[in-house]
Amino acid sequence: MIPYYIALNFFESILKLNGYPIQEAKKQLAEIQNIPENEYEAHIFKQRKSIVEYHLKHNSFYKSFLGSSSTEKWEDIPIMRKKDLQIPLKDRISQGFNIKKCYVSKTSGSSGTPLVFAKDKYCHALTWAGIIDRFGWFSIDFNHSYQARFYGIPLSFFAYQKERLKDRLSHRFRFPIFDLSEKKLEEFLSVFRKKKFFFINGHTSSIVLFAKYLKEKKLILTDVCPSLKYCVVTSEMLYDSDKKLLQEILNVPIINEYGASEIDLIAFTNSKDEFIVNSETLFVEILDEENNSVPNGEVGKVVITSLYNKAQPLIRYEVGDAGILSPKGTLKTPILQELVGRSNDIAYLPSGKTVPGHTLYYVTKSVIEDDGNVKEFIVEQLTLETFKIIYVSDTELQKEQINTIHKAMTQYLEEGLSIQLEKVAVLDRSNRGKLKQFTSNIEQK
Secondary structure, rough: OOHHHHOOOOOOHHHHHHHOOHHHHHHHHHHHHHOOOOHHEEEEEHHHHHHHHHHHHHHHHHHHOOOOOOOOOOHOOOOOOOHHOOHHHHHOOOOOOOOOEEEEEEEEOOOOOOOEEEHHHHHHHHHHHHHHHHHHHOOOOOOOOEEEEEOOOOOOOHHHHHHHHHHHHEEEEEEEEOOOOHHHHHHHHHHHHOOOOEEEEEHHHHHHHHHHHHHHHOOOOOHHHOOOOOOEEEOOOHHHHHHHHHHHHHHHOOOEEEEEOEEEEEEEEEOOEEEEEEOOOEEEEEEEOOEEEEEOEEEEEEEEEEEEOOOOOOOOEEEEEEEEEEOOOOOOOOEEEEEEEOOOOEEOOOOOEEEEOOHHHHOOOOOOOOOOOOOEEEEEOOOOOOEEEEEEEEOOOOOHHHHHHHHHHHHHHOOEEEEEEEEEOOOOOOOOOOOEEEOOOOOOO
């Protein structure tokens, strides 16, 4: 039986039991938030300087990366890109940190460049303190607010069972998004009829597809599930047309979350429907192609500094998105006027199953190891049955890796799919300089 004090506050208790100092992080977050606006510039300047000096002293990778570059002026510090980090994690970890005692994970590769990264435990606790704070703006409590979770799930037996256990203990019900066929969406609807969900949380395209299904059925979700109060979309672009559809069909406020797993929560919608940028643990810049700051109100590439991650440097790190900061924002409370980037299409399969492009993460990650081999990849759907993976790597994928891809495609998608592989020196990019990680030649049904 779970002890009473853990059951009451399960989420934070588990973080604490795993060595993440969540209470200390929440306290520091509150202290940062209490810094007056007129003192905030000095605070940011001090924290930027501190994290650069730390990594210059304790991280040989970052010292080598900087080379002869000056750090006297912030603008002279070179921009860091994912390709710069395509070396084994052990070669970019800071002195004094043990990989096994850090939070280590992989990015989804949705930008086309997968990355293994590390955060020290205090930095990761700050990440969760920020997430808890933002969801709290809407009285969403991870310990008590029942969550309808539109996410993927590992399909190997033990990982699957572990994730399901976490769902039960974390007061959430997971709707796996690998199969979004009409039959599966009908099953989703039957669950909403029975359970008293407080909020939906998950991948944008999956929730939008569910809303389209409801619209075809001429249903409003709050009529089916009256307890529902909010919907939080994440991981993919939220277009205005989709937001309008969600507001109409779900009949609850739509909250947009923008984040990067290797970084932090980057922006979150507030009660005034403003997209508030995280200025507590991050320093966010919008730069032009020459890496100069653009005025608020103009589009540029999103470049972010993680102000508290000592395990590995992510300083002036280009996340692969384009965005616009609003002139209405301040240094302490920046507002993201518009995000241009991360979008996943839908793949249509011979069986009639439809899956979001994010599913390709669960396929590609099975062959992406922490050896720096696969640098970038894109996936094209050529026909209903045929997918083409175009990748940049030091060496060709080996037969064992190719077999693993085939098995993963069968496991996460369906049997009978054909896969073509093409190794190239570089990948073509759009006029915005971004990779479209998944494209389909199949006309939408």
